[in-house]
Amino acid sequence: MTRKYKKNKCSKNCKLLISIAVIFLFFLIFLFLFNFLPRITAQDEFHIKSARSYVVGDGIVLDADMIMNFSEEVAEALENGIPLTIMVEVQLFRERFLWRNSIIKESRQLFELRYHPLTNIHEVKNMASGDRYSFNSRQDAMAVLGTIRGAHLIDKKMLAQDKQYSIQMRTSLHINSLPLTLRQIASLSSSWYLKSPWYLWNINIDNTLEKLP
Amino acid sequence: MIKKLFSGPVAIIILLLLLFFSLRIISSAVMDVAQFQQLYYILLAVNLVILCMLIFLISRKAWRLLHQLRRHVAGSKLTLRMVIIFVSLAIFPALVVYSFSIHFIHRSIDSWFDVTVESALEDAMTLSRSAVDEKKKTLLRQMRRLSDDMLVDAETISVVSLNEIREKSGVYEIALMNSKGRVLGSSSIEKDGIVPDIPSSDLLLPLRQGRDHVVMDLSDDSNRMIRVLTRVSIKGEKDFLVLQAMAPISERLHRLAATVQQAYSEYKGLVYLRKPLKTTFTLTLSLVLLLGILSAVWAAFSSAKRIAAPIRDLSEGTKAVAEGEYHKPIPILNNDDFGLLIESFNKMVRRLSRTHKALEESHQQEKRQKDYLEVVLGSLSSGIISLSENQEIRTCNPEVSLILGINVNNYQAKPLLDLTSEKSELEPLVNWIISAIENRVKHWNEEMTLSESGGSKNLLCRGNALADGGYVIVIENVTSLVQAQRDAAWGEVARRLAHEIKNPLTPIQLSAERLRHKYLRTMQDKDAETLDRLTATIINQVDSMKEMVKAFSEYAKMPELKMQSLEIESLLTEVVDLYRSHDKLGIKQDLLIAGSLVEADQGRLRQVFHNLIKNAIEAAAERDKICLKIKGRIREEVNRSYCVLELSDDGMGFPEELLNNIFDPYVTNKPKGTGLGLAIVKKIIEEHGGSIAAENDVDGGAKITIRLPVV
The missing domain is CATH 3.30.450.20 (PAS domain)
Structure with missing residues (x-):
């Protein structure tokens, strides 16, 4: 005798759908725990005070002033020799009506901040160029790190005259560059979730001056 | 396909492989952190997916089991008991191993750190820092003193004075810059006049804030120099100037300081990461434990289901047998004890099936015989x-x-x-x-x-x-048989009477007439009168006898019936109407037989009604008038409908002694009756498949009841 499970096709499909839905629900819960929970409880430690772009010669350059304050946990980790990486993201995109914006250029700059206990200096290293800068205090290092002057963004000829372009910028503590053991804790902690909101402004390439938001 | 993956041995193997993979990575992580970092997210994602799947599968199985328990499905209680046992057996050792593992990991991590080493490192760091600070402070003091002595007036400052400062301080290079970092003059131990090392703008920042600045770079690619930046205020200059001195560090000192700093930083980092590391390992181990327990629970459900399956099969098989289904053998999945039990059960069911089949056949045969017998008996x-x-x-x-x-x-x-x-x-x-x-x-x-x-x-x-x-x-x-025998006997009597009596009657009558004709005129009045009376008597009696013989002859030789469907009510009414004007007869008709048809010979049936009505009139011979009631009804009897006619009068009725034989020939109470009227009536009615009965009414008078089958 063959054991029969009298189920029709509909009920099988329903069960399959329910299975997928349950798994998806679990994923959402974990996604929420890993991403949204720290965001909700995060404080406004990182933010962009001001930013502007203007034309210099054939290129468009960028000035920005960013405020970056570390939470106690992050500062403690730095003082204990854990290098921290600050990421500055800049996106230049063309606005499109009823369509997704087209990103023309995207730039990510990583800066490593490290404390040397013997010489009592804070060293900032540009991860792209390898240039290093030393400071007697963390405040000095952060002040320099938070100031961008005349950073070349894109050549002017790359942009069309009749199009509308915008730039958005943000800065954050790069969690993935932390040691793995710390990364797990940092992923779930709001103290480690240091990320500024996007700072958005439009640019007009005809004007040499920036168009402030 | 998905269902196959979700259940059965394939799923178990996949799950075990994944778990083994996770555990392998965990063990690797203890030895190689870099490898763990690379696979961290993959491991996390895989484990989370398995966790979700297991939770879902267990929930589904638990729900099903609960449902089965509520419906009292066979084997469900056994499944529950086995699940509890399996889970208990799996959870307790796992928890013991887990607690020991956590303890071991914590102890292992703690063992990396030693108070003595930490203290020594701290002391080394303090010592190094003191040494470096002392050197930096000495250099700074020296540079300040020299600059205060020699760099007073802008007009007196020259390369010579810078050389002098360099020589006096013993540094490698001296450079004087304005506040923007532009070099105004320099002096180097190198005679070739190499361009001085210009500080970056960030190094000038403290000077702008009024602070002197000493920088010592201990990195491998540095030039092993101590950079002393001193703020110099000169008369006549609005802005300050910067005196930079580059003092060399010995390679040994540089190396030792770098080593101490690196070791200290690494140790501090490890101490700091100790807590997160413990947390990470605890979380990972907890995840593995959770996966292990959930896997055990799931395996417990699956195993219990497998073990309980033969019992459920047996239960279903028993139920099927109880409901009379003998053609469903239970498959033998394993050759274990359950297999033997199922085999025995199947044997029993086969035997029962054969017995049941034989019984059924016997029953069918009995039914056939019964049907046959019923047909035979029915016929x-x-x-x-x-x-x-x-x-x-x-x-x-x-x-x-x-x-x-x-x-x-x-x-x-x-x-x-x-x-x-x-x-x-x-x-x-x-x-x-x-x-x-x-x-x-x-x-x-x-x-x-x-x-x-x-x-x-x-x-x-x-x-x-x-x-x-x-x-x-x-x-x-045997009524018909008896009647037929009786009729045949009477027919024989009638035939013999007709033959034996009728033949001599005519010569007797002729002889009497001849005697009368020949001798009546020759005799005297008295004798003639006697002769006339006697011959008249002979002649009359012979006539009478002839009539009687004729009647017998008719009774014996009834013509064949000419049957046809006819409406009995109209026939009866037609006959009755002939007697309505009769002065001695009053007729009351109560017929509820309109439209009823009988299969009959019209002439013979009319003769029946004539005979019966005449009988009634003859019964009224001594009275002025007699009342004849005719009642007609349709009566349903066993499987047939009958037309029942009742003819009753208010006369004297039948004599009691004749009542039983009233329909027999030659039974009459009338002086001139032949006794054949009612016999003929009965014979005609019986020839029509009906019956006739005579009785005396309760109120007096005779009653004849005729039953004729309706078509």
């Missing part, structure tokens, strides 16, 4: 009743109901005596049968007459005792 002209030992009717054939005029089928499993409650006329027959049974007569044969409202019936009743104590009674209706 018999004799009525058959079988009685049980306690005189209850077991079976009967349809004919017995026709013979007895009562539906005997309704009295099955009821005492025979109950037949009399519906039809009291059956009492003599029933009583006689009962007395025969009570007297334990094994075989009997009896002929009896049953008087009914429709006439008397001659029954031949035979009884035989059965082996089980019951009786079978055969009843035959």
Whole structure:
């Protein structure tokens, strides 16, 4: 005798759908725990005070002033020799009506901040160029790190005259560059979730001056 | 496909492989952190997916089990018990291992750190820092003093003074810059006049804030120099100047300081990461434990289901057998004890099936025999009743109901005596049968007459005792046979009368007429009168005898019937209407038989009605007038409809002594009657398949009841 499970096709499909839905629900819960929970409880430690772009010669350059304050946990980790990486993201995109914006250029700059206990200096290293800068205090290092002057963004000829372009910028503590053991804790902690909101402004390439938001 | 992956051995193997993979990575992580970092997210994602799947699968299985328990499905309680046992067996060792592992990991991590080493490192760091700070401070003080002494006035400052400062301080290079970092002059130990090392703008930031600045770079790619930046205020200059001195560090000092700093940083980092590392390992191990326990629970569900499956199969098989399904053998999945049990069960079911089949065949055969017997009994002209030992009717054939005029089928499993409650006329027959049974007569044969409202019936009743104590009674209706025999006898009598008597009558009559004709004129008046009277008597009596013989002849030689469907009411009304004007007869007609057809010979049936009405008129011979009531009804009897006609008068009725034989030929109470009128009537009615009965009415007068089958 063959054991029969009298189920029709509909009920099988329903069960399959329910299975997928349950798994998806679990994923959402974990996604929420890993991403949204720290965001909700995060404080406004990182933010962009001001930013502007203007034309210099054939290129468009960028000035920005960013405020970056570390939470106690992050500062403690730095003082204990854990290098921290600050990421500055800049996106230049063309606005499109009823369509997704087209990103023309995207730039990510990583800066490593490290404390040397013997010489009592804070060293900032540009991860792209390898240039290093030393400071007697963390405040000095952060002040320099938070100031961008005349950073070349894109050549002017790359942009069309009749199009509308915008730039958005943000800065954050790069969690993935932390040691793995710390990364797990940092992923779930709001103290480690240091990320500024996007700072958005439009640019007009005809004007040499920036168009402030 | 997905369902196959979610269940069965494939899923278990996949799960175990994934778990092994996770554990392998965990073990690798202890030795190689870099490898762990690379696979961290993959491991996390895989584990989370497995966790979700397991939670879902277990929930589904638990829900199903709960549902089965509520419905009291066979094997569900056993499954629950086994799941509890399996889970208990799996969880407790796992928890013990888990707690020991956590403890071991914590102890292992803590063992990396030593208080003595930490203290030594701290001391080394303090010492190094003191040494470096001292060197930096000495250099700074020296540079400040020299700059204060020699760099006073802008006009007196020259390369010579810078050389002098360099030589006095013993540094490698001296450079004077304005506040923007532009070099105003420099002096180097190198004679080739190399361009001085210009500080970056970030190094000038403290000077702008009024602070002197000493920088010592201990990185591998540095130039092993201590950079001293001193703020110099000079008369006549609005802005300050910067004096930069580059003092070399010995390679050994540089190396030692770098080593101490690196070791200290790494150790501090490890101390700081100790807590997160413990947390990470605890979380990972907890995840593995959770996965292990969930896997064990799931495996427990699956195993319990497998073990309970034969029991469920057996239960379903038993249920099927109880419901009469013998053709569903249970598959033997394993050759274990359950396999043997199922095999035995299957054998039992096969045997039961064979027995059931044989029983069914036997039953079918019995049914066929019974049907055959019923057909045979149904086609018999004799009525058959079988009685049980306690005189209850077991079976009967349809004919017995026709013979007895009562539906005997309704009295099955009821005492025979109950037949009399519906039809009291059956009492003599029933009583006689009962007395025969009570007297334990094994075989009997009896002929009896049953008087009914429709006439008397001659029954031949035979009884035989059965082996089980019951009786079978055969009843035959021999009324027609008796009547036929009687009719034949009377026909023979009539024929003989006609032949033996009719022939001499004519010569007698002729002789008498001749005597009268020849001798009447020759005789004297007195003799002539006597002769006339005597011959007249002879002639009249001979006429009378001729009439009688003619009537007998007619009775004996009835012509063949010419049957046709005819409406009996119109025929009766037609005959009755002929007598309505008769002065001695009053007719009351009450007929509810309109439209009823009978199969009859019109002329003969008319003769029946004429005879009966004439009889009524003749009965009124001594009275002024007689009233004849004619009543017609349709009566439903056993399986047939009958037209029942009742003709009753208010005369003297039949003489009691003649009542039983009133329809026999030559039975009459009338002086001139032949006694054949009612005999002919009866014969005609019987030839039409009907019956006739004569009785005296309760209120007086004669009553004739005719029953004719309706078409």
